[in-house]
Amino acid sequence: xxxxxxxxxxxxxxxxxxxxxxxxxxxxxxxxxxxxxxxxxxxxxxxxxxxxxxxxxxxxxxxxxxxxxxxxxxxxxxxxxxxxxxxxxxxxxxxxxxxxxxxxxxxxxxxxxx
Amino acid sequence: xxxxxxxxxxxxxxxxxxxxxxxxxxxxxxxxxxxxxxxxxxxxxxxxxxxxxxxxxxxxxxxxxxxxxxxxxxxxxxxxxxxxxxxxxxxxxxxxxxxxxxxxxxxxxxxxxx
Numbered sequence: 001x002x003x004x005x006x007x008x009x010x011x012x013x014x015x016x017x018x019x020x021x022x023x024x025x026x027x028x029x030x031x032x033x034x035x036x037x038x039x040x041x042x043x044x045x046x047x048x049x050x051x052x053x054x055x056x057x058x059x060x061x062x063x064x065x066x067x068x069x070x071x072x073x074x075x076x077x078x079x080x081x082x083x084x085x086x087x088x089x090x091x092x093x094x095x096x097x098x099x100x101x102x103x104x105x106x107x108x109x110x111x112x113x114x
Numbered sequence: 115x116x117x118x119x120x121x122x123x124x125x126x127x128x129x130x131x132x133x134x135x136x137x138x139x140x141x142x143x144x145x146x147x148x149x150x151x152x153x154x155x156x157x158x159x160x161x162x163x164x165x166x167x168x169x170x171x172x173x174x175x176x177x178x179x180x181x182x183x184x185x186x187x188x189x190x191x192x193x194x195x196x197x198x199x200x201x202x203x204x205x206x207x208x209x210x211x212x213x214x215x216x217x218x219x220x221x222x223x224x225x226x227x228x
Binding site for chain 2: 004033035040041042043044045048056058091093102103104105106107108
């Protein structure tokens with residue numbers, strides 16, 4: 001069990017640029033979740049996948065955000081035309097469907113918009 | 115609208131004493147509750163969970179109590195150790211387990227003094 005892996009750990013970019021984050025879940029975990037955490041807040045749900053199917057998206061996920069999990073393994077989260085308000089920690093979690101396992105989180109990608 | 119509330123931003127206790135962290139929720143559809151611990155620069159780590167069909171769950175030094183009528187849960191840590199110093203998040207789910215999005219509180223910073 002190597003844990004949930006996220007890359008990069010930190011990303012600094014200028015406003016208006018596009019960024020992409022990657023999440024590698026624990027192997028054999030078919031559910032994958034994205035959350036966002038801002039300072040002083042708990043993680044907020046963005047979206048989740050079962051295998052390659054995206055089952056739900058939060059209203060927090062504007063049109064500038066897109067997430068994919070093309071082969072049901074790793075996932076990417078892309079933010080287009082970044083804004084100051086996108087600065088946050090982006091967390092990925094995974095677990096196995098119908099196992100009642102808790103969601104296991106990665107260490108996150110911290111995004112800073114200049 | 116905060117559906118999961120942790121009203122104490124911080125708590126300080128002496129090593130060896132009991133730590134009690136509290137959480138309130140407003141959504142009566144929540145039926146599964148979890149506690150996560152978070153160290154700086156790391157992702158949340160699962161601690162303990164409880165289903166709404168129970169009122170208590172114990173795992174070593176950690177016990178979670180659920181009062182459904184009051185929509186209140188608490189995490190007891192006995193005895194507290196300096197390594198327990200971290201931010202603790204309460205989370206809730208609506209579908210009877212961890213295979214759905216989690217709604218988090220804002221967290222409580224626990225400091226255990228030697």
